[in-house]
Each structure stands twice: as C-alpha cells, then as structure tokens.
Amino acid sequence: MSDISLSSVPRAPAHPRLIPRLFGAEPRFAALGLLLALAMIPTTLAMTLDPRQFQAEAIWLKPLKFELALSLYLLSLAFFARFLPPGMTDGRGYRIFAGVVIFCVLAEMAWIGGAAMFGTASHFNLTDPVMGAIYGLMGLFAVTLTSASLVYGIAIWRHPAGLPDPALRLSVALGLGLTFVLTVLVAGYMAGQPGHLVGTPVTGAKVPLMGWSREVGDLRLPHFLATHAMHVIPLVGLLAGRMRSSRLAIWSVWAVSAGFVALTLGSFALAIMGLPAFAL
Amino acid sequence: MTPDTLFQIASPLAMAGWLLLALAPLVPRWADTLAGFILPALLSLLYTGVILGHWWQGQGGFDSLANVMALLSNPWMALAGWVHFLAFDLFIGGWITRRARTEGVSHLLVLPCLLLTFLFGPIGLILFLSIAATRRLLHPLRSEV
Numbered sequence: 001m002s003d004i005s006l007s008s009v010p011r012a013p014a015h016p017r018l019i020p021r022l023f024g025a026e027p028r029f030a031a032l033g034l035l036l037a038l039a040m041i042p043t044t045l046a047m048t049l050d051p052r053q054f055q056a057e058a059i060w061l062k063p064l065k066f067e068l069a070l071s072l073y074l075l076s077l078a079f080f081a082r083f084l085p086p087g088m089t090d091g092r093g094y095r096i097f098a099g100v101v102i103f104c105v106l107a108e109m110a111w112i113g114g115a116a117m118f119g120t121a122s123h124f125n126l127t128d129p130v131m132g133a134i135y136g137l138m139g140l141f142a143v144t145l146t147s148a149s150l151v152y153g154i155a156i157w158r159h160p161a162g163l164p165d166p167a168l169r170l171s172v173a174l175g176l177g178l179t180f181v182l183t184v185l186v187a188g189y190m191a192g193q194p195g196h197l198v199g200t201p202v203t204g205a206k207v208p209l210m211g212w213s214r215e216v217g218d219l220r221l222p223h224f225l226a227t228h229a230m231h232v233i234p235l236v237g238l239l240a241g242r243m244r245s246s247r248l249a250i251w252s253v254w255a256v257s258a259g260f261v262a263l264t265l266g267s268f269a270l271a272i273m274g275l276p277a278f279a280l
Numbered sequence: 281m282t283p284d285t286l287f288q289i290a291s292p293l294a295m296a297g298w299l300l301l302a303l304a305p306l307v308p309r310w311a312d313t314l315a316g317f318i319l320p321a322l323l324s325l326l327y328t329g330v331i332l333g334h335w336w337q338g339q340g341g342f343d344s345l346a347n348v349m350a351l352l353s354n355p356w357m358a359l360a361g362w363v364h365f366l367a368f369d370l371f372i373g374g375w376i377t378r379r380a381r382t383e384g385v386s387h388l389l390v391l392p393c394l395l396l397t398f399l400f401g402p403i404g405l406i407l408f409l410s411i412a413a414t415r416r417l418l419h420p421l422r423s424e425v
Contacts, residue, residue: 031411
C-alpha cells in the first residue's frame with residue numbers, strides 16, 4: 001500500500017485490465033460513472049424517437065449532457081482517488097459521504113430525466129411551489145456532489161506521499177479545489193437568475209456542439225470552465241513536472257491556475273453583462 | 281369465466297411473487313421456489329389454457345404492427361398478452377434475484393431493478409445487466425472466481 005504511483009490500484013494490485021487500473025481506487029464512483037455512460041445509449045435513442053423540443057433544443061439533450069458531465073466527473077474522482085491517503089476510502093465517515101454524493105447524483109439525474117420525460121423544465125422551474133421546492137433542494141444536492149472535489153483536493157494536498165512530485169500534487173489539489181469554489185460561485189449565481197441566458201434578443205445563434213449563445217451572455221460557459229478546473233490544471237501540472245527546476249514548476253502551476261481563474265471570472269463577467277464570449 | 285375474472289386472479293398472483301422477491305433476503309427459499317418458479321409456472325399454465333381455448337377467435341397476426349394490434353383488440357387475446365407479461369416479468373425478477381445472490385450484488389441495488397422490471401420489464405432487466413457488467417469491469421478478479 002505504500003507504493004502509490006500512477007499505475008497502482010489498491011484493490012487489484014497486479015491486474016492488467018485497463019478499467020480497474022484507471023478507476024479501481026474508488027469503485028463506487030467508478031461504477032456510477034460507468035452506469036451513467038451506459039445510460040447515454042437509451043437517452044440518445046429516446047432523443048431520436050421523441051420529436052419534442054424544449055427551448056428550441058431536443059428535449060433529451062439536457063439529460064444526455066448531464067449524463068456525460070456527471071459520468072466524467074465521477075470517473076475523474078475515481079481516477080484521482082489513487083492519490084488519497086491509504087485506507088481513506090474504507091473509513092466509515094468517508095463511506096457515508098460517498099453514499100450521500102452518489103444519492104445526490106442519482107437524484108439530480110432522476111429530476112433532470114424526469115422533467116424531460118414529462119416535458120417540463122428542471123432548472124429555473126418555479127411554475128408551482130412543488131417544482132420550486134425541488135429546484136432549491138437540487139441546488140443543495142448539486143453543491144453536495146461538487147464538494148467531493150474539494151474533499152479530494154484537500155486530502156490529496158495533505159498526503160504528500162501519495163503524489164511526491166510537488167508541482168503535480170499542487171496542480172491536482174488546486175484543480176479539484178477550484179472546481180468546487182468556482183462552480184459553486186458561478187452556478188450559485190446562475191441559480192438566482194431566471195435562466196442561463198442573460199440579455200436579448202435571442203434568435204438561436206449558438207456555438208457548435210457546446211450550444212453556448214453567440215448573441216447574449218451565457219452563464220453555462222463560465223460553469224463549464226469552472227467545473228473543468230480539475231482536468232485543465234492537473235494537465236498543466238503534469239507538463240510542469242517535466243521542468244528541471246521544481247520551483248519553476250510550482251510557480252508555473254500557480255501562474256496557470258491564476259490565469260485559468262481569470263479566464264473563468266472574465267467569461268463570468270461577460271455573461272453577467274449579457275455579452276457573448278464568442279460573438280457572431 | 282370471463283377474461284375480467286381471470287385478470288383479477290392473475291394480477292394478485294404476480295403481485296405476491298413480486299412481494300416475495302422484494303423480501304428475498306428474509307425469505308430466500310420462498311422467493312426462489314414460489315416467486316422464481318411456481319408462480320411463473322402457474323401463470324404460464326393459465327396462459328396456455330387461454331391460448332388453447334380462445335386462439336380461434338383471435339384476428340390479425342404477428343406480421344405487422346397493425347395485425348398485432350388487431351390481435352390484442354380481442355379481450356381474450358389482450359388477457360393472454362397481459363398474463364404473458366406477468367409470467368415472464370416475474371420469471372426475470374426471480375432470475376435477477378438469484379443471479380444477484382451468486383454475484384454478491386447488494387439487495388439495495390437489486391430493489392430498483394425489481395421495481396423497474398415489475399413496472400417496465402426490459403428497463404429493469406437492462407439496469408440489472410448494466411450493474412452486473414459494471415461490477416465485472418471493475419472487479420474482474422472477483423467475477424472470474
């Protein structure tokens with residue numbers, strides 16, 4: 001258990017299979033991440049069979065996006081779990097926390113999928129007291145499930161033996177921590193608005209694939225950047241770790257992190273002002 | 281005997297089976313023999329009787345959706361179709377319960393599969409198959425034993 005490198009997995013140390021090697025350090029999150037990835041198959045099928053639209057998009061597109069995003073999030077946590085202190089994922093407190101996170105993910109998916117099924121809004125739905133109350137509760141669940149990244153970030157930071165390269169450890173911890181802080185900031189603000197778009201007129205010009213507005217402010221862009229801090233910054237740390245001077249590497253991680261925060265907050269400010277980041 | 285009466289008899293039989301499956305960790309023997317075997321067999325016998333006795337009055341066929349709908353528009357054929365659902369869904373529920381036990385899948389994960397199989401047959405089956413496949417992917421050593 002003392003040898004925790006990129007290729008070591010506590011549960012099946014010598015097994016060559018790819019999926020346990022990648023995600024086996026946190027099988028609970030990995031299992032749910034894989035199940036959500038599988039759920040994208042019937043969701044895509046439903047999208048092709050169901051002609052209904054919601055706000056000028058296929059009604060099943062939103063559940064599909066959330067399945068992709070939450071699957072990636074959970075599989076990423078399962079990957080980073082190899083750097084946690086040995087035995088942490090077996091602790092009672094941790095197991096309860098992981099169970100709560102899993103419950104929150106399932107509740108979010110049931111809410112978003114259910115809303116699509118019945119052709120109504122999930123987020124920003126204040127049409128009646130019940131939907132409004134569920135929306136508030138789902139905000140709490142969203143913060144809870146995102147807090148797993150903060151818990152991982154702090155635990156990895158406090159366990160130098162898990163990731164001896166200081167620049168890489170800093171980048172993983174910082175990326176995970178920033179995912180929580182920035183996401184809660186951006187998504188918390190967005191939840192207080194009537195919708196994810198800020199401004200008029202909206203005729204439907206969008207960034208291909210990502211769907212962000214090219215006409216008005218779109219709060220989903222800063223949310224996207226905020227949530228992917230846990231991927232971008234560790235990748236920078238991986239590159240910085242190759243530098244000869246570890247001080248320079250650490251400095252680079254800090255500098256790129258500051259730049260990424262500035263980028264996220266800049267796109268956030270643009271969206272609040274009702275300006276598109278990608279103009280026509 | 282009207283199709284309605286038989287419908288009233290068949291549904292509680294299936295319900296009893298589903299209840300036993302939900303409580304399977306407490307009554308594994310009853311769940312396996314009664315819900316997994318005897319009740320699906322009884323429903324299959326009922327189906328056989330309905331088909332033997334009333335197939336002659338069915339219209340339509342299996343070759344097009346319109347013909348299948350025509351076939352099921354007859355109350356006896358609709359009853360047969362319903363009992364077919366009840367028998368096969370319950371049998372699948374019994375299989376899920378036994379399979380989960382041998383693979384060591386927690387009953388907490390089995391319950392939503394059973395509920396969905398009860399309500400929407402194939403959705404529950406695909407959920408269970410997905411859970412089982414995910415476990416195999418993550419624990420190749422355990423499932424190969």
